[in-house]
Amino acid sequence: MPDARRKPRSGKKPARRPSERAAGGAGAAGGRARPGTPSGKARVPARERGLTGPVAGPVTMLFLIGLMLLLAYVVVDTTRPGLEIALGDRGTPGTAEVLSCEDLGEGRYDCDARFTFDDPAREPIVIDTVPDAEAGEVFPAALTPEGDRVVPTGERGVWASVGLLALVPLCVAFIPVMVLYGFGIRRGRRAAMIGAFAVSALALLTSCTGLILGS
Structure with a gap:
């Protein structure tokens, strides 16, 4: 005869203890990686990495x-x-007449001009002038304080x-x-x-x- 003291089986599983749930959760977390992070490692904020x-x-x-x-x-x-110099505060005033302007390539020019001083006591000189000038061009100019070239003055120099x-x-x-x-x-x-x-x-x-x- 079947034992009357034997309890009938139920379809429900026995409840797990809290310690077992914690252990099971830890195992699941360790065994399965979190989405979006490699190997289940949490992302380190940029502030903690010093890259803020x-x-x-x-x-x-x-x-x-x-x-x-x-x-x-x-x-x-x-x-x-x-x-x-263009405003007349520096340099020696006069008039420049471009004698020649040779294109040396790569944006470089060798231009010479005859510079006539406003002071009639001084003789004209031939000296370097601004690049990309046209031969025969005449414009008001001034000799730089260094005395190495003449540059346009007035409206042209200001512009x-x-x-x-x-x-x-x-x-x-x-x-x-x-x-x-x-x-x-x-x-x-x-x-x-x-x-x-x-x-x-x-x-x-x-x-x-x-x-x-x-x-």
């Missing part, structure tokens, strides 16, 4: 801003003497200097954009970008106009 933007961003930004400001300073420092100085806004136009991106500031990025492109376009137009009128 707030550290690298400002450093890179300051470096680029320094380069832009240095380039702007070089343009101003290089152009200022020519502008002073040539303005064409170079217009590169300064082009150098600094994107500094506000770099500041916003360097510090992770989202507000105002679009307006700063639009303004930078507008200033750059105007600077390029002014530079091209000045170089054409000053040539």
Whole structure:
């Protein structure tokens, strides 16, 4: 006879103890990798790896801003003497007549001019002048303080200097954009970008106009 004390089987599995569930969960986690991470390893945040933007961003930004400001300073420092000569503040005034201008290739020219001083007591001299000039061309000029060449003065000389100085806004136009991106500031990025492109376009137009009128 079947034992009356024997309990009938039920379809339910016995409940697992908390310790068993913890052990089973740990085993499952160790045996199966988390989606999106190799070998089940959790991703390490960028801040803990030392690659955070707030550290690298400002450093890179300051470096680029320094380069832009240095380039702007070089343009101003290089152009200022020519502008002073064009305005009559430096150099010896006179008139230049281009005698010859030879194209040496690769954007280099060898141009000579006869320079007649405004002071009648001084004899004319033959000296180097601005490149890409035309033979027979006559223009008001000044002998540089170094005495090595003559350069145009008046409107032509001023336009040539303005064409170079217009590169300064082009150098600094994107500094506000770099500041916003360097510090992770989202507000105002679009307006700063639009303004930078507008200033750059105007600077390029002014530079091209000045170089054409000053040539």
